[in-house]
Amino acid sequence: MKILCWNCRGIGNPTTVRELKQMLVANDPDIVFLCETKINANKFSSVRSRCKMEGCLAVNANGKSGGLVIMWKESNKVEVQTYSSNHIDLIIKLENDNPIWFTEFYGNAEPNKRQCSWNMLRRVGQSVTEKWIIGGDFNAILDNAEKEGGRGKASALMEDFREVVDELSMADLKTDNGWFNWVNNRDGTALVKERLDRFLMSANDMARFPFMETKVIRQSTSDHDAIILDTEGRKSRDRHRDPRLCFKYDVCWAKDVEAKKIIKEAWQKGSADIMGKIEMVGKKLGGWQYKKLKQMCTQMGTLQENINKVIDSQGGTYASNKLKALRIKLGKLLDEEEKYWAQRSRIQWLKEGDRNTRFFHVRAKNRRKKNNIARLKDMDGYWKENTMDISKAIREYFQKLFKSNLNSNTLLNLDYIESCITGEENDRLLKDFTENEIKEAFSQMDPRKAPGIDGLSGNFFKENWEVVGEDIIKLCHDILRGVKNVDCINYTIIVLIPKIKEPVDMTNFRPISLCRVVYKIVAKVLANHLKETLRHALAKIRALLFRGG
Template identity: 25%
Template sequence: MKALCSSYSPLCMIGDFNQVEHHYDKLGGSSNITGWKSFLDWRINIPLSELPYSGPNFTWANKRNSSSLILERLDRCYASQDWNLLFPDAYLKNLNLFLSDHAPIVLSTSAKVKKPKRPYRVDNWCLELPAIQALISSIWNSSSLCNAATSVSLKLAKIRSAILKWVLENRHHFMLDWSLISKDLSVSAALAQDSSSAFDHITNIRSIEHDVYIQHSFWKQRAKSEFRFNDGLPTSYFFSRSKAREKRLRIFALKDDMGNWISSDMDLSNLIVSHFTCLFTSSTQSTGSLTLQDLSIPQLDGFQQDYLSRPFSASDVEYAFFSMKPNKSPGPDGFPPRFYQLFWGLIKEDITSAVLSFLNSGILPPAWNNTHVVLIPKVELPEMISQFRPISLCNVIYRAASKCIALRLKKVIDGIIGQNQNAFVPDANRDWGFRDTRF
């Protein structure tokens, strides 16, 4: 089968595979899934990635009585990397079971919805290039008549626009053919039989190190902790996995409160907004006369109050920026932590002044508070909006200011929280899918 599949490129396979891959693809019957490992090994070795789908989870049923009823997802669609590149928006729609024991499945190769226009996120891969560093230095050293916070916001906006323009004009020069690189290195390694040929092999490696590092940075930023190298070079299977993961995060359809599938853009938007509006609206009626003095709230002593009230310092701000992971997702302004860490020598005076201005005066520039809200699935195959949790992607500069406050609160928080407030215990809620609170 592998030899047959390798003769067809690009390749897309759709239909009844008569094999369950995961336990969540099956309901009822034996919990033992026969043949799943062999099937998965076959799929990975080709390699093929599964297309995302919308609609009911199960596509086959034996239609027996309740004690013997079995539902499984046997009908799927797999595609090769080159096919996914040709049809990046392809997805599968599972229809309802009716007369047959198998449900119809429909493959769509066009985008279901128009992709929203996302603000440009600065790429880490280009930040160490001399041309980009000169561009950033030129813009940042330009004079400004605005206050510190406004000046920083304007400079960041100019830098983002300039980097975007440069990347669009030069990105194709840094795209590498990994299969060709791997083949060339294998050949030169095989020829390294003496000191002269071994030196040629090392020279060959050094000649591509810089470009390899750029691609390494490009994919590492996008894949986060999922990133792995295989024998020093990324594989085609990794790229297909990254693309498949990106498609799986899209919401194609959801069930409403009545159990009906919703798939149109407008209905999905209304469903999501309605759910979270209701969720974050308090149903408790205010008594109107209750004051803080009436509540049994722990009090801070004078020393703790003085500690929290003392002005923040430049070292507090610097520590906050450098305690972040470089590849963390940026906020609406598009700058990841790596940008601030790499150019700290150039920007620290302005950035520190701007952050301290907010921390010590309480005046927050409106642009800093802009946030992207992203829905993260709490289960493998979410069907309802309640199976998503929202997270906020704040601007890194706002995140740094928040971290300064949080780190200071950490010193006194043990005395003002109850034993049952596990939201303030690091990692305590990870197993239950709640937010992991860190300081």
């Protein structure tokens, strides 16, 4: 289970929403707690929808301050208990159905009202019957080591915080990276850094979570960094398939000069056959993309480390300009990463029934386990658990499904069907296809749709039309005129969309075919060509039905 907490300092800003979405994609939390949302609860539904969380509870802001929201991925695992302007209480069911009590907490920012916050936690503690975790922005520190710069905190305030932690038998969970998570972003001696955001856990239950991990997630918009708790963060992971074995054009490199150069050279050096050119692009671009992504991840990791060093450095002059420069660089890399994961998050394709599972493609790093078909019942009801047996069960299912039981010699009697196509319409259907029709068909397609077996989406052809356009038009033209057989592009990937959360056999999946872009263009041209004539023909048939003819 993963819990993310963030003082977002206003969720109405599109940049903040973007940064939130990036965090969700990169970290895949089950629970998300935001404080200081600064918006009313009724305005949060659109944010929840964009973040693709199943449920949420929002607490109104007080004017332009305050405001809490809790979002969760699975409603059947969350039960809201109590809430106020400073907290939200949940009972969460873990995978083994053992419940855990989680309190999202926002401590009062005014020191003279801080005691009210501690008393509220004491009241909640009296109701807790399960393992307890508290997380959020406490607006308080436990000791002077949690603050650097500015005037020292009053000893009484720190003592009050330590007292409530001891009284509730809670343990402070130190983060594995970073220390300070709030910076006022001022220059020189005016700079202040504090550790205000944290997780606390009932001390007696710490041993039950040996793999627990907590981290700081550095931000570029809010002065507060986010924190995340993962109950299995230190657990060893299964090895995954090398992404180099499955090429897919990454739209995040669409404007990259080096990528465009590689594509142009590969396309021009490829064979005269367009399928050979496409294969050459996949070979050349696949390795480059893999190295580029690793390089980007390394750069982001280095920037995160440098930001941590600047923020957590003890003593000396604080280089605020350096921090700003580092955050700008990180923001640019986050933009590229957002495009990369947006292509794999498949939000639109999920809506339209066109999302892939790990059996063919990996949706995203943090979704691999969910999308993997770990086991499957074959047609005789026996469980299959290794890759070869699962593949065999799927193949046998489709072989039986598509096996025809009809007599191929059966002739259909069409004498009773009245002709609906006029001579003029027939001439229009027989008219030669034009280059403009092919271009128009391509422009009508959504370039973000999933790629076919060659790994090239519509975005590839759109961004590199000057290089590939002439060859694509010629191939489509040859197929439409019957000069070339459509078989050269008629290869698809069948992907499996789960109909239920935990599929058992093949009837629990909906198969979707992913075609090559060239095939889609040809199909679209034909559809456009037939559209007007079919409309007239169907109108005639409907008229006959109404007359009872």
